[in-house]
Amino acid sequence: MSHRVLITGASRGIGAATARLFAQEGWDVALNYNQSRAEAEALAAELSGLGVKAVPMQADISVPERAER
Numbered sequence: 279m280s281h282r283v284l285i286t287g288a289s290r291g292i293g294a295a296t297a298r299l300f301a302q303e304g305w306d307v308a309l310n311y312n313q314s315r316a317e318a319e320a321l322a323a324e325l326s327g328l329g330v331k332a333v334p335m336q337a338d339i340s341v342p343e344r345a346e347r
Contacts, residue, residue: 281305286339289314294321297332306331312338 283300287293288309294317297307307325309332311318318334325332339345 284308284310286310289318289321297321297325301325301328301330301332304330309334310339311336
């Protein structure tokens, strides 16, 4: 059974560090970002190299309608 986690603010700082920790433990990671697309895509490529699925997802989760998307 694979584990999956959604990390908000995953493109930089604490969010990116958290995503790396989960990926190192074998979790598939959804990388939520608001504006830092290039950073999120680079992190997804990095984490994919660890053998997990890492998918960048753009959404401003402070707006409920966008979070629902």
